[in-house]
Amino acid sequence: MHSKQEKMEAFGRLLDIMDDLREGCPWDRKQTFDTLRHLTIEEVYELSDAILDKDYDRIKEEAGDVLLHLVFYGKLGEEKGKFDMADIAHHISEKLIRRHPHIYGDVKVADAEEVKRNWEKLKMKEGKKSVLEGVPRSLPALIKAMRMQEKAAGVGFDWESPEPVREKVHEEWEELQKAVQSGDKEATENEFGDLMFALINYARHIGVNPETALEHANRKFKRRFEHIERLAENQGKSLRDMNLEEMDRLWNDAKKDEK
DSSP: OOHHHHHHHHHHHHHHHHHHHHHHHHHHHHHHHHHHHHHHHHHHHHHHHHHHHHHHHHHHHHHHHHHHHHHHHHHHEEEETTTOOOHHHHHHHHHHTOHHHHHHSSSOOHHHHHHHHHHHHHHHHHHHHTTTTTSSSSSOHHHHHHHHHHHHTTOOOOSEEEEEEEEHHHHHHHHHHHHHHHOOHHHHHHHHHHHHHHHHHHHHHHOOOHHHHHHHHHHHHHHHHHHHHHHHHHHHHHHHGOOOHHHHHHHHHHHHHHH
């Protein structure tokens, strides 16, 4: 691993390259905060894929792409006379010091949960009007639900154990079935949303990240479905020409092959 000096030199090299690109590359010169925004989101998702795959070479590569975007924002801010990378680094450093009084002060904490509770209290002291204020509006709904629940739990608004959350899941399931039977589409949608919210809460209480769990399920379905497509092709058939019973047999074969 590299020394702190080597890390600082590497970051300085990246800053120099950013200056060169902004001055000499036509594409880089054209970029703005607005044009980079959607590209940054894409890079973060690519980093997320690499993390799920536990591909450390790709994590390194994709983290570098995300870092480039952060440096780019620092350069754009500098050109507008608003801020630069030093301002960004100092701002986050001061925030971390302020929100970790158990490290940089004399506050005592028992565990990570107490750290999270203190974090939310400190944010409110900084002028936040709601503990949910920091949850981005554009987050995907599943992640947003989890983050809102975590933040509410940070100030004590939470069940004490998984059991009552599990009961809430059953309650929401029954309400969904009644809505489905009634034929009321709006009520069905609302109750389905309530059930998903309760399931996300239950996942959180049993130590499961629901976004990660669902993505693993997505990948498993994709892997198995593509496998039954290959099995059908090996038999000289197309899935479109097979009935559900035949496809289900191939699905079970795919599950066996995985084991």
